[in-house]
Amino acid sequence: EAQVTQNPRYLITVTGKKLTVTCSQNMNHEYMSWYRQDPGLGLRQIYYSMNVEVTDKGDVPEGYKVSRKEKRNFPLILESPSPNQTSLYFCASSLSSPASYEQYFGPGTRLTVT
Amino acid sequence: AQKVTQAQTEISVVEKEDVTLDCVYETRDTTYYLFWYKQPPSGELVFLIRRNSFDEQNEISGRYSWNFQKSTSSFNFTITASQVVDSAVYFCALSGSTGANNLFFGTGTRLTVIP
Numbered sequence: 001e002a003q004v005t006q007n008p009r010y011l012i013t014v015t016g017k018k019l020t021v022t023c024s025q026n027m028n029h030e031y032m033s034w035y036r037q038d039p040g041l042g043l044r045q046i047y048y049s050m051n052v053e054v055t056d057k058g059d060v061p062e063g064y065k066v067s068r069k070e071k072r073n074f075p076l077i078l079e080s081p082s083p084n085q086t087s088l089y090f091c092a093s094s095l096s097s098p099a100s101y102e103q104y105f106g107p108g109t110r111l112t113v114t
Numbered sequence: 115a116q117k118v119t120q121a122q123t124e125i126s127v128v129e130k131e132d133v134t135l136d137c138v139y140e141t142r143d144t145t146y147y148l149f150w151y152k153q154p155p156s157g158e159l160v161f162l163i164r165r166n167s168f169d170e171q172n173e174i175s176g177r178y179s180w181n182f183q184k185s186t187s188s189f190n191f192t193i194t195a196s197q198v199v200d201s202a203v204y205f206c207a208l209s210g211s212t213g214a215n216n217l218f219f220g221t222g223t224r225l226t227v228i229p
Contacts, residue, residue: 033217035219040123042118042120042205042220042221042222043159043205043207043219044219045216045218048215050215058216088157092159097209097215098209098216098217099146099147099209099211099215099217100147102164103161103217104161105159107158108157
């Protein structure tokens with residue numbers, strides 16, 4: 001089954017404790033992206049990757065890091081999480097640019113930073 | 115800059131009523147793409163439609179229809195004979211040729227269909 005998986009689905013952590021949210025897709029997609037969803041703000045793009053070793057900032061990259069060492073994986077790293085990073089996070093992938101191709105979204109990761 | 119405005123934060127309708135969700139966009143690009151996504155209570159995001167800026171034909175898919183009007187920079191979504199299963203948050207999104215790697219979402223409209 002074609003899908004985007006994220007882990008963990010739920011995470012409660014404390015300020016400053018480094019964490020990684022994993023994202024994996026099995027569709028051989030070139031493009032992958034991370035979004036955060038906050039009430040009243042919709043979804044905002046954090047980082048995206050056009051291919052292996054190619055990443056770029058989205059609208060709200062501060063406080064986040066990503067890496068794309070393999071085509072299927074695109075982990076989101078919070079080196080020192082803060083309460084304002086409490087949010088619902090979505091990973092997405094598409095064959096290529098999201099302008100041209102439908103994006104497939106993962107199930108979401110709800111992160112709480114206390 | 116790309117921007118999507120969904121002015122309707124929440125809408126409630128009674129089952130079988132028709133409902134239109136508004137989407138107004140801003141872009142300086144002549145080539146751009148518009149999308150609608152559905153987020154049901156379970157939380158996942160479901161792709162509904164993608165249109166490019168050169169195709170102003172309205173589209174119908176079952177009870178769903180989309181009206182794209184470049185003159186008013188709008189891409190509205192109508193659900194005919196609404197059903198309880200239509201209850202969800204609906205997002206309109208835009209990707210322009212100058213930022214083709216970015217997808218800009220509106221803030222979403224929460225639709226509640228009352229049985």
